[in-house]
Amino acid sequence: MCLAIPGQVVNIVPEQPLLAKVDVGGVRRNVNVGLLEDAAVQPGDWVLIHVGFALSKIGEEEARDQLRMLRAMGEDELAMEEVRGYRFSEEGDPG
Amino acid sequence: MKYVDEFRDPELIARAAQEIARTAEPSRHYRIMEVCGGHTHAIYRHGLRDVLPENIELVHGPGCPVCVLPTGRVDDGLAIAQHPGAILTCFGDMLRVPGTKGTPLELKARGADIRMVYSPLDALRLAVDNPKRHVCFFAIGFETTAPSTALTLLRAQELGLRNFSVFCNHVTIVPAMRAILDSPGMRIDGFVGPGHVSSITGCRPYEFVARDYGKPVAVAGFEPLDILEAIIMVLRQLRAGEAKVENQYRRIVPWEGNPVALRAMARVFELRPYFEWRGLGFISQSALKLNASFAQWDAEVQFELPGIRVTDPKAAQCGEVLKGVLKPHQCKLFAKECNPEHPIGALMVSSEGACAAYYRYAHRGDPVSA
């Protein structure tokens, strides 16, 4: 559960400024960006995701390194499973 | 060295290892505690033990939220699942943690409605989708996770959701560090500080460790090089006779933390006067509960909970391992009665648990020195 997974922001969900669609190794899920200080995340930004929330912004190089590391250690499936598992991010979202 | 080769920069790793060997005084034995379970996991998974000189001992800290939760709290959570109409939700890590009457998974097999979620927002969603049921979220975690629970509760309040509650078991890392520093016979020379926790709390909360106890702290990221660099920082301070808080993980951790997250936590939570930690006992002001304005969503207010203290099985030495007194393989049950298939203690369940990490990456059937 303490996994923090890097993902790239695709877009901000229309009418839900606290949700961003994020791409994690090809899987796209909404995550909540309400913890980011100047909540202004832009498409293309990289964020560190933890239990459905973006914890902080990170640099692109760092994000790619971390993804590579997850893969090298065979933990990318676990990360994908977690991201795919975010049910709240389906249509008609309460989050 | 098995895992280290897979890094993009084995050369940097080798150089960091050399620097460590150079900085450490050969005549001295160092005990450096990595507080966070994520670091424990990374240390075993990357085989970092193997690149350190013999006189540097890494001591595993209490930073695994599943591991420090006492059995009585697991029982309390499971009691909620017995209420008619209730759905208990928890993170996957919790599912195999044994309570007195079995694990959440076993109770589920016996008919309780217990579901795994990946986010507290999933629990909230479940409540919105099932207005006739009550959905309780079994919240665990340090400051990394607590802000997510806080935002979820703020959202529940906004929605005026009546069929949702949180069973709050959030704990805070600093009082646990103090308890370890105060425990008699515990000799720690310095700390590798938690990375993601500190992205929320910032570095200031560790200043007392340097000021009052004279021990260095280096907040670190989770890559092998991050951890080695933090060890270098600690060793350099020790060598110079200094004690201060350094931030190796500056790219993620702001010195002052995350004010948005801290504000959300302050709106929702208050400190408990004390809380029991597995292995460490009762620690004052070491855990969070919902404040009075969230009583409506507080499972401890809404449900009658047994609240009975349960002692660990005698032979299980989870407490000693959590305090860093024993290494996982020194527990009598390790890899025998207690293994990932049949965990007796929570440290064998969570991937951040020292026993599970040790079993998975370092245990080769024989006793290994670590």
Ligand code: SF4
């Ligand atoms: S091996 Fe099992 S019983 Fe022993 S300390 Fe680890 S989790 Fe606890």
